[in-house]
Amino acid sequence: MKFNSISEILDFAIDKEEEAYQLYTDLAANMSRESMRLIFLQFANEEKQHKAKLLNIQSGKLEIPAAQKVSDLKIGDNLEEVAISSDLTYQQALILAMKAEKNAYKLYSDLSELATNPAHKALFLQLAQEEARHKLRFEIEYDDFILQEN
Amino acid sequence: MAETVKKKLDLRRRSMPKQMPEVRRHNFKEVALGYTEKSAVEEAKRCIQCPKPRCVGNCPVEINIPGFIQAIADENFERGVRILKEKNCLPAVCGRVCPQEEQCEETCILQKKGGQIAIGRLERFLADWEAVQGELKIPAIPRSTDKKVAVIGGGPAGLTVAGDLIQLGHQVTIFEALHEMGGVLIYGIPEFRLPKLIVKREVDYLQKLGVVLRTDYVVGKTRTVESLLEEYDAIFVGSGAGLPWFMSIPGENLNGVYSANEYLTRLNLMKGFLFPEYHTPVKSHKRVAVVGGGNVAMDCARSALRLGAESRIVYRRSREEMPARLEEIENAEEEGVIFDLLTLPLRYIGDDNGWVKAMEIMKMELGEPDDSGRRRPVPIEGSETIVPVDAVVCAIGNSPNPLIPKTTPGLEVGKRGNIVADEETGRTSRDKIWAGGDVVTGAATVILAMGAGRKAARSMHQYLSSP
Amino acid sequence: MFKVIASKMIVPNIHLLTLEAPEIARRVQPGQFVILRASEEGERTPLSVSDWDADLGTVTVILLNIGHTTDQLASLEAGMNIPTVVGPLGNATEIEKFGTVFCLGGCYGIGSIYPIAKALKEKGNKIVTIIEARSSYLFYWEDRFKALSDKLFLITRDGSKGLRGHIERLPQIVKEFGKPIDRVIANGCTFFMKRVSDMTRPLDLSTWVSLNPIMIDGTGMCGVCRVSVGKSTKFACVDGPDFDGHQVNWDELLQRRKTYMAEEAVPMRTSRCEEHSLKLRKN
Numbered sequence: 001m002k003f004n005s006i007s008e009i010l011d012f013a014i015d016k017e018e019e020a021y022q023l024y025t026d027l028a029a030n031m032s033r034e035s036m037r038l039i040f041l042q043f044a045n046e047e048k049q050h051k052a053k054l055l056n057i058q059s060g061k062l063e064i065p066a067a068q069k070v071s072d073l074k075i076g077d078n079l080e081e082v083a084i085s086s087d088l089t090y091q092q093a094l095i096l097a098m099k100a101e102k103n104a105y106k107l108y109s110d111l112s113e114l115a116t117n118p119a120h121k122a123l124f125l126q127l128a129q130e131e132a133r134h135k136l137r138f139e140i141e142y143d144d145f146i147l148q149e150n
Numbered sequence: 151m152a153e154t155v156k157k158k159l160d161l162r163r164r165s166m167p168k169q170m171p172e173v174r175r176h177n178f179k180e181v182a183l184g185y186t187e188k189s190a191v192e193e194a195k196r197c198i199q200c201p202k203p204r205c206v207g208n209c210p211v212e213i214n215i216p217g218f219i220q221a222i223a224d225e226n227f228e229r230g231v232r233i234l235k236e237k238n239c240l241p242a243v244c245g246r247v248c249p250q251e252e253q254c255e256e257t258c259i260l261q262k263k264g265g266q267i268a269i270g271r272l273e274r275f276l277a278d279w280e281a282v283q284g285e286l287k288i289p290a291i292p293r294s295t296d297k298k299v300a301v302i303g304g305g306p307a308g309l310t311v312a313g314d315l316i317q318l319g320h321q322v323t324i325f326e327a328l329h330e331m332g333g334v335l336i337y338g339i340p341e342f343r344l345p346k347l348i349v350k351r352e353v354d355y356l357q358k359l360g361v362v363l364r365t366d367y368v369v370g371k372t373r374t375v376e377s378l379l380e381e382y383d384a385i386f387v388g389s390g391a392g393l394p395w396f397m398s399i400p401g402e403n404l405n406g407v408y409s410a411n412e413y414l415t416r417l418n419l420m421k422g423f424l425f426p427e428y429h430t431p432v433k434s435h436k437r438v439a440v441v442g443g444g445n446v447a448m449d450c451a452r453s454a455l456r457l458g459a460e461s462r463i464v465y466r467r468s469r470e471e472m473p474a475r476l477e478e479i480e481n482a483e484e485e486g487v488i489f490d491l492l493t494l495p496l497r498y499i500g501d502d503n504g505w506v507k508a509m510e511i512m513k514m515e516l517g518e519p520d521d522s523g524r525r526r527p528v529p530i531e532g533s534e535t536i537v538p539v540d541a542v543v544c545a546i547g548n549s550p551n552p553l554i555p556k557t558t559p560g561l562e563v564g565k566r567g568n569i570v571a572d573e574e575t576g577r578t579s580r581d582k583i584w585a586g587g588d589v590v591t592g593a594a595t596v597i598l599a600m601g602a603g604r605k606a607a608r609s610m611h612q613y614l615s616s617p
Numbered sequence: 618m619f620k621v622i623a624s625k626m627i628v629p630n631i632h633l634l635t636l637e638a639p640e641i642a643r644r645v646q647p648g649q650f651v652i653l654r655a656s657e658e659g660e661r662t663p664l665s666v667s668d669w670d671a672d673l674g675t676v677t678v679i680l681l682n683i684g685h686t687t688d689q690l691a692s693l694e695a696g697m698n699i700p701t702v703v704g705p706l707g708n709a710t711e712i713e714k715f716g717t718v719f720c721l722g723g724c725y726g727i728g729s730i731y732p733i734a735k736a737l738k739e740k741g742n743k744i745v746t747i748i749e750a751r752s753s754y755l756f757y758w759e760d761r762f763k764a765l766s767d768k769l770f771l772i773t774r775d776g777s778k779g780l781r782g783h784i785e786r787l788p789q790i791v792k793e794f795g796k797p798i799d800r801v802i803a804n805g806c807t808f809f810m811k812r813v814s815d816m817t818r819p820l821d822l823s824t825w826v827s828l829n830p831i832m833i834d835g836t837g838m839c840g841v842c843r844v845s846v847g848k849s850t851k852f853a854c855v856d857g858p859d860f861d862g863h864q865v866n867w868d869e870l871l872q873r874r875k876t877y878m879a880e881e882a883v884p885m886r887t888s889r890c891e892e893h894s895l896k897l898r899k900n
Contacts, residue, residue, distance in 0.1 A: 033556075035563040071517060074529050078496045079398045083848035087856075089549075090565055095398060143526055145566065146395060149444035149473055149547040150466045327836050329654060329661075329701045337838075366703040368836055372640050392838040396850070403845055403869055405876050412839035420661070420833065428658045429686060430833070431880035504872035551837060553855070 001111065006123060010058040013127050016104060017051035023100070027093075032086045039093050050134065067125060070132035073139040075147075076102055094142045101135035161265025164193040171484040175455050178341045178423050181481060182246070182274075187225075190275040194222035196260075197267045204257040205269060210601030213237040215254055215269055222272055231280045234273060239313040240306065240600065242281065242348045243335060245274025248597045249475050281351060288358055292319040297614040300325060300382040302369045302554065305333020306596045307388035307587030309352065310603030311610070312361045318611050323362040323382075325369050328419065333390050334588075335596065337411070337419040340449050342456070343478075346418070370553035375561075375583065384582050384610045387569060388603065391548045391588035397441065401498030402544070406435070406506040410446045410545035417453050435459045435541035439509060441495055442545035443472035448479060450543045451487045459541070462488035464495060466514055466527050492516070492527060496534065498542055508538045550589045558583070568592055576606030584610055618698035622675050624691070627757045630682045631725065632691040638702045639674030641666075647732035648710025648827065648859055651676060652835045654701035655689040662686050663832045663854070665729035665804070666705065676702070679728030679757075684881050706835045707858045710825070712736045716799035717743040719791075719822075720766075721813055723750070723784065726805030729827065731758055733802060738765045745798075746770065747790065749809070753778035768794075784809060787816050798822055803862065807871055814862030824862035828853045830873060845869050 003009045021044050028040035056062040076098030082088065088096075105128050112124035167183040168174070174181050185193065197219045205215045214233050221230030234241050250256075250270035258266035280286070297320045301308045304326035312322045330336050332349040357363055369375060369389075378385055394409035396402050416422040422432030438454035440447050443465035454461040463482070465472060468491055472479060483489065492514040499508040512534050514527035555563045562570040562579035569578055569585040576584040586602030588594055623635040634653075641651060650665045664678040682691045693699065710733045718737050722730035727748045738744050746766040750756050751774045762769050771779025772786055780786055791798065801824040803813040810826040817824040830842040830853050837855035844853050845866035851857060 033552075033563070035555075035565055035567065039565050071520065071526070072528070073517075073526055078400075080400060081848065085849060090567065091395060091398070091549075140520070140522075140526075147466065147546065149442045149447065149545065327703070328834060329703070366701050367640075368703060368706070371704065371706055371836075372644065392836075394838070394840050396840070403843060403850060403873070405873060409840040412833065412841045415833055415839050421658075425880070426883045429660045429689075431877045431883075433877070433880065503875075504869065553836065 001114075003115075003120060006119060007058060009120060009123055009127075010054055013108075014051055014054045014058070016107075017047050017054060020100065020104070021047040021051065027084070027088070027096075030084075030086050031088065036088055036090070036093065039090060043093070043097055046134070046137075050130070064123065064126050065130070067122070068129065070129050071136055072132060073136065073143060075139045075142050076135075091142075091146050094138050094146065097138045098135055098142065101131050101138060105131035105135060159198070159260070159263070159265070160196045161260060161263050162196075163265060163268050164189040164271075166268070166271055168481075171481075171486070174342065175452075175485040178453075178456055180345050181342050184278050185271055185275045187279075190222055190272060191225060193268050194219045194272055196265070197223070198259070200259055204259065205254040205267075208253045208257045209237075210253070210597045211237045211604055213254075213273075218276060219267065219269070219272055222276065227276060227279050230276045234276050237604075238273075238600070239310055240352050240596075241273050242277035243306070243344060243352065244597055244600070245270050245272075245277050246344050246348075247339060247595075248273075249595060251476065253597070281348075286355055286358070289317065291317060291360065294321065295319045295614065297321065297384070298382045299323070299384050299386065299610065299614070300369075300378045301386045301388065302375070302378075303327075303333060303388035303390055303587070303589070304331035304353070304363070304365070305388055305390050305587060305599065306335060307390075307589075307599040307603040307606075308333070308386065309356060310600045311386045311388065311584075311586070311607045313356055313359070314604060314607035315611060316356070316359045316361050318607075320611070320614060321362075322360075323364060324356075325367040325373075325378075326363070326365045327368040327389075329365050330419065331363055331365065333388075337415045338446065338449070340414065340418055340453055341423075342452070343449065368553070370557040375554060375558040379582060384584065384614055386576070386603075386606055386610065387554055387578070387583065387585040387589060388587045388599070389551055389554050389589045391593040392551045393549045393567070394544070395547050395549065396544055397495065397546065399495060399497050401500060401506065401509075404498050404500040404506040405504050406433070406541045407498055408541070408543045410440075410442070410450050410543055411548065413450050413543045414446070414453070423453075423457065432457065433541070437539045438462070438541045438543065439464050439490075439495070439537070439539045440543045440545050441465075442547070443467065443474055444545065444547065445474045445478055446547075447543075447545035448474045448482050448487075450545050452478075452482050452485060454541070454543070455485055455487055460488070461486075462490055464490045464493050464509075464511065466492070466494045468492060468516060494527070494529065495542070499536070506539060506542055508536050509542060510534055510536050548588075548593045550592065554589070566592055571606075574605060575609035576602060577609060582613075618700060619702040621693045621695055621697045621699065623677075623695050624693045624697075626682075626691065627679075628755050631728075631755070631757065632680050632682060632687075633677060633728075634680065634690060634693065635675050635677045636699070636702050637674055638676050638704075641702065641704045642669045642671045642674045642676050645669050645676060645705035646709030647712065647736045649705035649707050650835075650858060651678065651702055651704035652706060652832065653678070653690060653699060655686065655693060655699050657700055659689060659700075660686045661701065661833055661835070662690070663706070663829075663835055665725075665827065665858075667728035667731055669732075676704075679725045681725045703835065707854060708856075710736075710802070710827075710859055712740050714741045717745065717797065719798055719801045720744055720746045721784065721787070721801065721803040721805070721809075722746070722748045723803075723805030723809040726803070726809065726827075727756070727758060730802065730804040731761055733804070734762065735765055742799075743767045745794065747772065747784070747787065749773075749784050749805075751775065784812050785816070787813060788820065791820060791822070800825065801862075802826075807867065807874060810862060811865075811867040811871070814865065814867070818863050825859050826862040826865065827858045828860055828865065828870065829858070830870060831876060844873075 024044035031037040108128035115121040217233040218230040420430035421428040438459040440451040516525040571585040587599035620637040668677040720734040749772040842853040847864040
């Protein structure tokens with residue numbers, strides 16, 4: 001993957017958010033239970049907001065947030081992959097989301113390693129941290145709700 | 151002027167006699183033996199009968215606590231029972247399993263000096279006293295209203311709704327999926343914490359009041375809520391939170407890995423500890439690990455111990471954060487349960503025959519407080535260890551059973567699988583259907599379920615009485 | 618309490634039990650099961666419903682006498698009462714007009730596949746039935762299957778009736794049948810269903826099985842009936858009991874079913890001997 005400009009990188013990231021939005025929207029459409037459909041729609045909406053933020057950064061309306069360490073609870077790391085079905089539970093939805101965000105984080109971290117341009121390197125790192133923040137939001141929900149007795 | 155004699159504060163909580171740990175870890179008999187009359191009266195006399203008692207407001211069913219305590223102090227136990235039962239139809243149960251330390255006792259004015267009145271123990275005393283008095287007096291029931299109520303689930307919420315509505319003259323039937331009434335009281339809480347005879351006594355009392363009990367009746371399968379609505383004027387759903395959560399880690403389907411529900415149901419409902427007299431088997435394990443830190447986890451660990459195993463709790467956070475009652479944690483420690491705190495299982499390892507033989511664990515440390523102020527556990531890199539076990543009980547919690555929502559169109563369900571119900575009335579999104587207890591809140595306490603049942607019964611009665 | 622209407626051994630070690638359970642009889646669908654308890658101390662045992670009469674309010678189960686609890690059930694007599702009959706549990710078998718359906722039954726599965734085959738026939742499917750047993754004296758309900766099947770194959774190990782062999786004959790039967798097969802449904806012991814699934818996989822035949830893990834409550838509460846299907850874990854009592862046979866982790870199921878084999882022997886040793894000596898003393 002070669003990126004020639006900051007704008008190209010942001011295009012790539014915006015596409016990724018769109019993909020994530022699509023993933024959750026498709027999952028929502030497939031759910032047999034209304035409550036789970038709404039959950040995935042909520043996740044999809046969050047990705048839409050991430051995308052909007054990136055668009056604003058690209059157009060100069062927003063500054064990209066400064067580098068800041070984000071907690072990594074590592075909750076999803078050793079949990080089993082969720083097999084997609086129409087009957088997912090909230091626990092499975094959260095695991096799916098944690099793993100998806102982790103993958104996104106890893107993608108940007110790897111791209112940051114590979115980048116030679118310092119500005120690009122920095123941007124990838126910041127994007128990675130954004131994903132880490134998204135992951136944390138799901139980890140906290142999992143920690144508070146699913147793991148309330150553990 | 152007469153000298154005002156200040157009553158000297160007696161801050162010495164009378165202790166609860168218990169079976170010695172070395173003895174009780176080998177039997178399933180009740181651990182706490184109950185106050186003697188002498189201790190109860192002494193404890194009751196400690197209460198300073200505050201003009202503005204703070205304990206009452208912190209009781210989910212608003213029992214007149216000073217009232218029944220005074221009755222004990224006056225040695226008029228019958229009056230005490232009457233006051234107690236005005237608000238609580240399961241006092242023998244609540245006196246044993248309520249987390250009084252977080253409710254009534256926490257707000258006792260003497261709490262600051264460590265001498266809070268042992269309200270729970272006194273409640274239990276009265277209930278147990280009544281039980282040995284012989285036949286229970288059946289109160290006069292008003293004339294029948296000809297209104298029919300179906301209660302789904304024979305757990306604490308359902309039993310409370312049934313008890314309240316039958317005494318208001320309505321016809322009540324409880325439909326229970328299992329073969330015994332009681333719900334979590336009968337399948338979840340072990341004999342050594344809540345003898346089943348007590349639950350049976352409470353259930354028999356309801357039957358004497360005229361409540362019809364239908365066991366082995368799975369609403370949603372045997373008959374739907376829709377079908378019940380054709381026959382009943384109002385329905386209360388108290389089907390509980392019986393769907394077990396698993397960790398979702400590798401090896402969870404190995405032989406010897408149980409959900410807490412399975413482990414406890416075999417022992418409590420199916421009386422597996424009396425195998426082979428009772429036919430449902432329970433395996434003898436040597437090294438049991440129970441994952442979780444709530445009351446359910448304590449119950450599992452203490453049961454495993456009683457079955458002869460080396461029993462350990464594996465909990466991801468620190469002791470201070472364990473949601474179990476302190477009393478039960480201490481009981482477990484006294485009995486010899488090992489506590490592996492700040493520990494997380496990563497996977498279960500099986501032998502060639504598909505039996506769990508070990509688990510890989512990771513040590514945790516509490517991270518910095520986050521925005522919510524909470525310190526969350528974070529794995530310590532490189533701390534992975536293999537621990538030999540031959541059984542694992544996953545006691546990390548339950549969520550509401552999805553059967554009723556799945557089979558009842560239009561019943562609004564929250565993201566956690568819970569039925570959405572009004573907090574004050576228990577009304578759901580469907581006409582004529584109320585809900586309360588764990589199916590609404592997620593797994594919580596007996597007394598909260600009862601409180602919800604009480605509120606729903608009030609609302610249902612209002613509805614049933616309106617023209 | 619639930620009354621026993623009929624209890625008889627129909628072929629060696631296979632028993633038919635008819636129970637009075639009107640509410641279940643009114644609602645039960647092919648493929649569903651009930652859980653029985655023969656006594657207060659008894660285990661909760663799941664058994665497929667093989668027949669029912671909504672008007673009479675009865676349900677019938679077929680069971681293989683293979684251990685303590687099934688022995689207890691087999692010893693029941695008409696007129697007795699048992700404490701638990703709960704159901705109908707599980708999801709009904711999918712009954713649609715698929716086209717041609719192969720219905721395979723072995724052992725107690727011959728009983729449980731009957732209502733499925735019947736309902737599929739009524740829906741307009743062509744039914745090819747294959748029932749398998751060690752020997753001809755172990756077949757039952759042959760007439761029922763003759764009446765509803767477009768083709769009926771019997772397979773016996775000893776060749777005493779029908780084709781000689783066992784369910785391994787299936788690919789040959791399929792080949793000779795020569796026409797498209799839209800669905801295969803197999804009911805029977807775990808090994809039987811596993812073998813059928815193994816054979817139909819390379820033939821790309823959609824195969825549905827009725828799983829029989831250990832159960833206690835049957836309502837999704839305890840998870841002992843969990844099975845691996847594809848990459849998911851499912852509860853056979855509420856997600857099944859029917860699953861795609863090609864997705865089931867059969868080795869794991871066979872393994873999990875062995876959990877209490879050692880304990881199974883204990884009551885057999887003690888209670889049977891006591892019962893027997895009691896009977897001898899009475900006489």
